Amino acid sequence: MAVKLVAKPGEVEFPKGMEGVIASESKKSYVNGLEGKLYYEGIKIEDLAENSTFEETFFLLLYDRLPTADELEILRRRMVQYRTLPTEVYNLIETVSAGYLAQPMAVMRTAVSMTALFDEAAEEETELAYEREAIKITSRMATIVAAIDRVRRGLPILQPRADLSHAANFLYMMTGEEPDPFYAKVMDVILITHADHGCNASTFTSIVVASTLADMYSAVVGGISSLKGQLHGGANQRVMRMLDEIGSVENAIPWLEDAVAKRKKIMGFGHRVYKAMDPRAIILHEYAKEVTKRAGTERYLEMAEVIEKFMIEKLGRKGIWPNVDFFSGVVMSSMGIDSDLFTPIFAVSRVAGWTSHILEQHTDNRIYRPRFVYVGPATQEYVPMDKR
Numbered sequence: 019m020a021v022k023l024v025a026k027p028g029e030v031e032f033p034k035g036m037e038g039v040i041a042s043e044s045k046k047s048y049v050n051g052l053e054g055k056l057y058y059e060g061i062k063i064e065d066l067a068e069n070s071t072f073e074e075t076f077f078l079l080l081y082d083r084l085p086t087a088d089e090l091e092i093l094r095r096r097m098v099q100y101r102t103l104p105t106e107v108y109n110l111i112e113t114v115s116a117g118y119l120a121q122p123m124a125v126m127r128t129a130v131s132m133t134a135l136f137d138e139a140a141e142e143e144t145e146l147a148y149e150r151e152a153i154k155i156t157s158r159m160a161t162i163v164a165a166i167d168r169v170r171r172g173l174p175i176l177q178p179r180a181d182l183s184h185a186a187n188f189l190y191m192m193t194g195e196e197p198d199p200f201y202a203k204v205m206d207v208i209l210i211t212h213a214d215h216g217c218n219a220s221t222f223t224s225i226v227v228a229s230t231l232a233d234m235y236s237a238v239v240g241g242i243s244s245l246k247g248q249l250h251g252g253a254n255q256r257v258m259r260m261l262d263e264i265g266s267v268e269n270a271i272p273w274l275e276d277a278v279a280k281r282k283k284i285m286g287f288g289h290r291v292y293k294a295m296d297p298r299a300i301i302l303h304e305y306a307k308e309v310t311k312r313a314g315t316e317r318y319l320e321m322a323e324v325i326e327k328f329m330i331e332k333l334g335r336k337g338i339w340p341n342v343d344f345f346s347g348v349v350m351s352s353m354g355i356d357s358d359l360f361t362p363i364f365a366v367s368r369v370a371g372w373t374s375h376i377l378e379q380h381t382d383n384r385i386y387r388p389r390f391v392y393v394g395p396a397t398q399e400y401v402p403m404d405k406r
């Protein structure tokens with residue numbers, strides 16, 4: 019049946035927000051929303067969180083298989099090689115981040131875009147170059163976030179350490195101290211659990227950009243821009259804002275009752291695909307127990323658990339469950355990380371998924387070019403300015 023492309027508003031039915039629409043084939047990850055399961059390349063997220071590292075998970079997503087020890091070491095070294103940013107990008111971060119002037123996601127978006135201007139290989143159109151850019155950008159995103167954090171706190175930017183893992187070096191570049199192995203593991207888990215998630219908005223954005231055969235940086239900047247919104251990656255930061263607004267365990271239920279009665283969206287809940295518990299929320303909830311105990315921030319976890327219980331009882335049957343953003347905020351804030359860095363850290367991880375999907379898109383590319391149903395005015399004459 020031919021689709022009607024010119025119609026009255028509301029006349030043609032279509033899945034708003036492209037719900038359920040298949041955009042493409044992909045080998046990268048599978049979200050089983052009804053059973054609350056997530057797999058990268060067929061491997062359960064729980065197994066990866068427990069046993070893998072960000073570098074290994076990145077290899078898995080890039081090349082569709084687990085690496086040998088030698089292959090992992092080669093990727094690790096390549097990532098280390100690219101950790102430092104061009105001087106001009108450090109200067110940009112120093113100029114705009116001092117005094118908490120600019121929003122970190124906006125700084126990151128600009129810093130990645132600016133890095134392209136100082137990368138001679140940025141416009142090279144070979145698969146080898148695209149792969150190299152994928153590794154380079156993924157490595158550098160962590161350096162960008164750490165530099166933003168240091169500058170805002172009035173501290174000198176630190177050079178990366180080649181002997182540390184991606185997660186440990188990231189924490190080192192923020193704090194200036196080699197992290198306790200437990201916190202390095204927690205950061206690895208955060209990075210592993212956020213690395214990919216099917217055809218989410220930011221991944222879709224980056225493959226749409228890539229489908230025009232634009233360069234890797236442009237596609238990643240598209241992903242960052244899409245992740246920035248509060249309905250996507252921006253939700254984790256708003257979870258902490260909500261917990262601060264609620265203020266105490268005692269106030270949680272009255273606050274929620276009022277919010278639900280007013281049909282407000284509760285941040286960190288609900289998902290287009292999951293109609294059950296997000297497995298990443300379960301993993302991060304477990305880590306939140308130990309992290310809050312060590313940091314003495316059990317109050318946040320207690321509040322979060324009361325909210326979780328209330329929401330599941332009230333809205334679980336409607337398919338609204340905690341998502342990854344609900345406990346990640348509690349974990350990161352208890353590690354002393356500012357809440358407006360949560361979304362940039364999500365990007366430090368998700369760039370692994372974006373770049374892997376971009377390379378996959380190139381293997382069988384066709385430009386994305388859907389249609390709109392035209393619901394505007396019928397054909398009409400152009401009216402000159404003096405006759406309007």
Ligand SMILES: CC(C)(COP(=O)(O)OP(=O)(O)OC[C@H]1O[C@@H](n2cnc3c(N)ncnc32)[C@H](O)[C@@H]1OP(=O)(O)O)[C@@H](O)C(=O)NCCC(=O)NCCS
Nearest residue numbers: 248249250253282283284285286287288289290338341343
């Ligand atoms: C994730 C999200 C954007 C998915 O959006 P979506 O698939 O378009 O779902 P909708 O926004 O259409 O929501 C469907 C229904 O569930 C309700 N709902 C969805 N998320 C909700 C939430 N967090 N709190 C309360 N109600 C929620 C909507 O109000 C709507 O109810 P209605 O059918 O009675 O109008 C949405 O759940 C949301 O905004 N969550 C909060 C932000 C968040 O945590 N984002 C991170 C996702 S990982």
